[in-house]
Amino acid sequence: MTTTNPLENPGSQDTVRPPIGKKPAQRKTVTFGDGSEVTGSVPWSVISLVGLMVVWFIVKVGGDSAMVNDRTFPTQGQVIKAVYDGFTEGYRNVNLANNTWTSLWRVIQGMFFAIIIGVPVGFAMGLSNTLRGIFDPPVELFRPIPPLALLPLFIVWFGIGELGKVMLLFFAALWIIIIGSRAGVLGVSKSKVHAAYSLGASKLQILRHVILPNALPEIFTSIRVALGVCWGTLVAAEITGAEVGLGAMIFAAKNFFRMDVVVAGIIIIGVLGVAMDFFMRFLERKLIPWRGKG
Amino acid sequence: MKDLHVDGLGMIYELPDGGSVEALKDVSFDLEPGRLLTLLGPSGCGKTTLLNILAGFLSPTSGTVTLGHQPITGPAPERGMVFQQGALFEWMSVAKNVSFGPRMKGVDKAHTAAQVDSLLGTVGLQGFGDKAVYELSGGMQQRVALARCLANEPDIILMDEPLGALDALTREKMQGLVLKLWKETGKTVILVTHSVEEALYLGDKLFVMAPRPGRIEQVFELPFAAQALTSDARKLKASAQFIQKREEVLSMIWEMEEQIMGHGGE
Structure with missing residues (x-):
C-alpha cells in the first residue's frame, strides 16, 4: 500500500452505500434467523389464498351438521352473488356502495378530527412540563376505556345520528394518536436539536424543521393502529340506530338469516382494511422515505 | 476574529441520590483566534462538559466564558458545533x-x-x-x-469527537480534511477526542484533562499540525518526536486511569 498525504486528497475514496431496498447479489449460507432474508413470497401467498378458498369449498360441500348447513354457511357463489346484488339492487333498499361509503366516511371523519386534535396535544405533551402535567390525567384515564363502553353515553349526548358515531370513532383514535405524537417528539435526538440551535434556528423553526419531521414516522404508525381500531369500533357501533353502513347491513342480514350478505360485508371490511393499510404504506414511502434510517 | 476567554469555570452536577459530581473545577484559559485546540483525557474529566458550556448548551455553576468580550449564555450561530454522528x-x-x-x-x-x-x-x-x-x-x-x-x-467551531465513529482509515483521511479546513478558513477550532494520536496530530495546542474534579492537567504547544501541511501524515506520526510525545501523554492518562481504579473505579 502506498502512503498518501491525506491533506492532498482528503478522501474521494469513501463509497456510497447501495440504494436502500435493492439487495446486492449475495451468496449467503446463513438465512435462517436472518430477518433481512425474510421478505415473503408472492407465489406462496397466491397458493395460501387459493388454499383458503379450497378449505371453504370443502367444508361447505362436506358439511351438513348443526354448525355447517345451507342456512348457516353460504357458498362462495352465494357470497359473490350477494356482493353483486348488493352493488346493483342493494340490500333492504340500501346499495352496498352506499353502505361501504357511509362506513368509510365515518372512519375518515373520526380519524380526521383525531389527527387534527391529537397531534398538537401530543406535541404539547412532548414539549412542555406544564402541558404534560395537564393532559396526562385525561389521556391516561380515557385511554384504557373501550370506546364501546361509552356508546350509551354518546348516544344520549350526541344522538343516534352521524355525530354520535363520528364522536365515538374520534374517541377511539384520539388517545392512540396523542401517544404516538408524544413519543415522536420525545424520540428526537438531543444532538439534532442542539445542532439546529447552534445553526441559529428559532424555537418555531426547530419545531417545524426538526421536531415535526422527526416525529412523522411515529405519527404514521399511530394512524395505522388507530385506523384498525376505528374499523373495529365502527362496525360494533353501527348495531345501534344505524340504517346505513356495513355494520348495520351485517346485523340486519343476521336477523333475516342472510349469511351470504353477512359474509359479503365481512369480506368488504377486510378488503377495505387491507387497502387502507396499503395506502398508508404508500404514503409513508412517499412522505417519509427516511424512516428507520436516522 | 474573537478571543475566547474562560475564567474560573466550575460545574457541579447534582445526582438524584443527593450526592454531587464536580465535573469541572476552576478551569481558566485564553485562546487566541485561529488556534486548533484539542481536549484529551480519560472519561469523566469534563472535556465534553467544557465543550457543551462553550457551545452554550450548559450553564456553568461558577465562572465566566466570553467570546470577543460577549458572555456566552446560550447556543448561537457564532459557535458552530460538529457532533460525533x-x-x-x-x-x-x-x-x-x-x-x-x-x-x-x-x-x-x-x-x-x-x-x-x-x-x-x-x-x-x-x-x-x-x-x-x-x-x-x-x-x-x-x-x-x-x-x-x-x-x-461561525467564529469558532466546536467538535465533539467528530471522527470517533469512523473506521481507522476514513478517520485518518478525515483528520487531513479537518486540518485543511482549519488552515483554509483560519477559524478557531476546539476538538474533543479520545485518541491520543488524533489529539497530538490535529492540535496546535493540547489540554490533557484529569478527572475528579475535572480540570486541565497539562497544556502542550504542539508543532505537528503545522508540519502536517507540508509533510506526509504517516511519516509524521512515525517520527521520533511524535512517538515520544505520544508515549508521554499516554502514560499521563494511564496514570490517571489507575488512580481512578484505585479509588473504586467506574
Whole structure:
C-alpha cells in the first residue's frame, strides 16, 4: 500500500452505500434467523389464498351438521352473488356502495378530527412540563376505556345520528394518536436539536424543521393502529340506530338469516382494511422515505 | 476574529441520590483566534462538559466564558458545533442540510446555493447535493456536518469527537480534511477526542484533562499540525518526536486511569 498525504486528497475514496431496498447479489449460507432474508413470497401467498378458498369449498360441500348447513354457511357463489346484488339492487333498499361509503366516511371523519386534535396535544405533551402535567390525567384515564363502553353515553349526548358515531370513532383514535405524537417528539435526538440551535434556528423553526419531521414516522404508525381500531369500533357501533353502513347491513342480514350478505360485508371490511393499510404504506414511502434510517 | 476567554469555570452536577459530581473545577484559559485546540483525557474529566458550556448548551455553576468580550449564555450561530454522528437531518438532502443555517436566517437563495456548491467542493462532495444523507457513508456524513457548520460562518467551531465513529482509515483521511479546513478558513477550532494520536496530530495546542474534579492537567504547544501541511501524515506520526510525545501523554492518562481504579473505579 502506498502512503498518501491525506491533506492532498482528503478522501474521494469513501463509497456510497447501495440504494436502500435493492439487495446486492449475495451468496449467503446463513438465512435462517436472518430477518433481512425474510421478505415473503408472492407465489406462496397466491397458493395460501387459493388454499383458503379450497378449505371453504370443502367444508361447505362436506358439511351438513348443526354448525355447517345451507342456512348457516353460504357458498362462495352465494357470497359473490350477494356482493353483486348488493352493488346493483342493494340490500333492504340500501346499495352496498352506499353502505361501504357511509362506513368509510365515518372512519375518515373520526380519524380526521383525531389527527387534527391529537397531534398538537401530543406535541404539547412532548414539549412542555406544564402541558404534560395537564393532559396526562385525561389521556391516561380515557385511554384504557373501550370506546364501546361509552356508546350509551354518546348516544344520549350526541344522538343516534352521524355525530354520535363520528364522536365515538374520534374517541377511539384520539388517545392512540396523542401517544404516538408524544413519543415522536420525545424520540428526537438531543444532538439534532442542539445542532439546529447552534445553526441559529428559532424555537418555531426547530419545531417545524426538526421536531415535526422527526416525529412523522411515529405519527404514521399511530394512524395505522388507530385506523384498525376505528374499523373495529365502527362496525360494533353501527348495531345501534344505524340504517346505513356495513355494520348495520351485517346485523340486519343476521336477523333475516342472510349469511351470504353477512359474509359479503365481512369480506368488504377486510378488503377495505387491507387497502387502507396499503395506502398508508404508500404514503409513508412517499412522505417519509427516511424512516428507520436516522 | 474573537478571543475566547474562560475564567474560573466550575460545574457541579447534582445526582438524584443527593450526592454531587464536580465535573469541572476552576478551569481558566485564553485562546487566541485561529488556534486548533484539542481536549484529551480519560472519561469523566469534563472535556465534553467544557465543550457543551462553550457551545452554550450548559450553564456553568461558577465562572465566566466570553467570546470577543460577549458572555456566552446560550447556543448561537457564532459557535458552530460538529457532533460525533446522528446530528444530520435525514429528512433533508445533503444540500438542504448544508444550507440549513443560512435558510433559517433567510439569506438570499441564489447566494446560499452558490455557497453550498463551493462548500461541497471544499469537503470533497461535489455533485452530492441532491443525495439523501442516509445514502452516504459515515465519513461522507461527517463531511456534510463540517460543511453545514462552515456554511453558517461561525467564529469558532466546536467538535465533539467528530471522527470517533469512523473506521481507522476514513478517520485518518478525515483528520487531513479537518486540518485543511482549519488552515483554509483560519477559524478557531476546539476538538474533543479520545485518541491520543488524533489529539497530538490535529492540535496546535493540547489540554490533557484529569478527572475528579475535572480540570486541565497539562497544556502542550504542539508543532505537528503545522508540519502536517507540508509533510506526509504517516511519516509524521512515525517520527521520533511524535512517538515520544505520544508515549508521554499516554502514560499521563494511564496514570490517571489507575488512580481512578484505585479509588473504586467506574
